[in-house]
Amino acid sequence: SEAMFVGAVAVYGYCFFVYNVVILGRVMARLHDDALCVLLPLRVVFNTVWLLASWSFLRARYSDPGRLPEAWREFVLESGPKLPIAPARREWQPRKATMCLRCNFPRPERAHHCAMCNRCILRYDHHCPWINNCVGFLNHKFFLLTSVYGWLLGIVVLATLLPLMPQCIRSAVLWLRTNNLSRLDLIEDSFADAVVIITLGVLAMSSCMMLSSVLRIHLPLSFRNTTSVEDFYDNMANPFEQGGLLKNLAQIFGVKGPDWAVPIRPLQPISDGVAFRYWNEVSNQDSSEGCQSVLDCLLEGDWDGDSVSELGEAPRTGKQSYQEEWAKHYGVRNRHLPQGLLQPGDAQLSLDSCQGDLRHEVTS
Numbered sequence: 001s002e003a004m005f006v007g008a009v010a011v012y013g014y015c016f017f018v019y020n021v022v023i024l025g026r027v028m029a030r031l032h033d034d035a036l037c038v039l040l041p042l043r044v045v046f047n048t049v050w051l052l053a054s055w056s057f058l059r060a061r062y063s064d065p066g067r068l069p070e071a072w073r074e075f076v077l078e079s080g081p082k083l084p085i086a087p088a089r090r091e092w093q094p095r096k097a098t099m100c101l102r103c104n105f106p107r108p109e110r111a112h113h114c115a116m117c118n119r120c121i122l123r124y125d126h127h128c129p130w131i132n133n134c135v136g137f138l139n140h141k142f143f144l145l146t147s148v149y150g151w152l153l154g155i156v157v158l159a160t161l162l163p164l165m166p167q168c169i170r171s172a173v174l175w176l177r178t179n180n181l182s183r184l185d186l187i188e189d190s191f192a193d194a195v196v197i198i199t200l201g202v203l204a205m206s207s208c209m210m211l212s213s214v215l216r217i218h219l220p221l222s223f224r225n226t227t228s229v230e231d232f233y234d235n236m237a238n239p240f241e242q243g244g245l246l247k248n249l250a251q252i253f254g255v256k257g258p259d260w261a262v263p264i265r266p267l268q269p270i271s272d273g274v275a276f277r278y279w280n281e282v283s284n285q286d287s288s289e290g291c292q293s294v295l296d297c298l299l300e301g302d303w304d305g306d307s308v309s310e311l312g313e314a315p316r317t318g319k320q321s322y323q324e325e326w327a328k329h330y331g332v333r334n335r336h337l338p339q340g341l342l343q344p345g346d347a348q349l350s351l352d353s354c355q356g357d358l359r360h361e362v363t364s
Helices: 002-031 036-060 069-083 140-161 164-175 181-223 245-253 283-301 316-331 343-363
Strands: 085-087 099-100 106-107 113-116 120-122 126-128 133-135
Touching: 002 036, 002 140, 002 181, 036 133, 036 140, 085 140, 140 181, 140 245, 164 181, 164 316, 181 245
Parallel strands: 085 099
Antiparallel strands: 099 106, 113 120, 126 133
């Protein structure tokens, strides 16, 4: 929810202020004679991790998680009844466009409907209340980086606070036990510092515990190229398993490179989010160039450029190239009909048939 998101932003801001101003600026500066040698490394490490964590958090919150692109809608309407549409089931359905009864429109493989956002999301994982956004194909990387860097940030804070906690607790106890009001002005500064430091420690500990649970769930899923929704499927082996931990992570982070550690779009994405290849169909390196071109088209709506469809083939118009690949992937044959013969309404034939099949399954 929005309140949880605002609360998370407040925690980031509180952590930044207390660590830099109170801990490094006042408390540790008084404790160390040679403050520069001690404080500079701590300041660099903390602020680097804080920047990456907050940057990842904002990217996860404000990035499009992967709503169905207009190009997919055009593909469905232009394909008409020639596009096979399967009823949605809680099982693996590779290379099948499935019918979303809430949107009343077909969606690609691995896409699911988010009840909170009321729309279908490519490679949908879950709706996260802390970022108040879905986690899907386009922001899954940012969500994982937020969890990793947020956990590291908590560890850095706790490691710094550990030597200070006994003194902070003694200051707080002394202030609470004193009955001499004249002594309050002598210790009230240290008491105030103690309160905000202890509060920061509680927040850091809570964040580490929560994010440890998140990482314990989502990292193994990412290592297997599986989402939270797909983790319960058991009708077949995972058809999208790429044959290795790093290759599975590349489905989220793109081809391995320095950009894995930075919350930006993958520089060399493996998939376009609409059609996912089996591990033995094409190597990650070979497909990255074409996927980058297709993904740019999907996100920016630019159909004037060229796109590489298969390794070794000549470039073709972006829209023609990726839609032909989608047609092969989803079993659409003889897709190109004479102009004027296919109207957008013709796609309803396939949709009505799919809905009828699904109703028959529910009632039987």
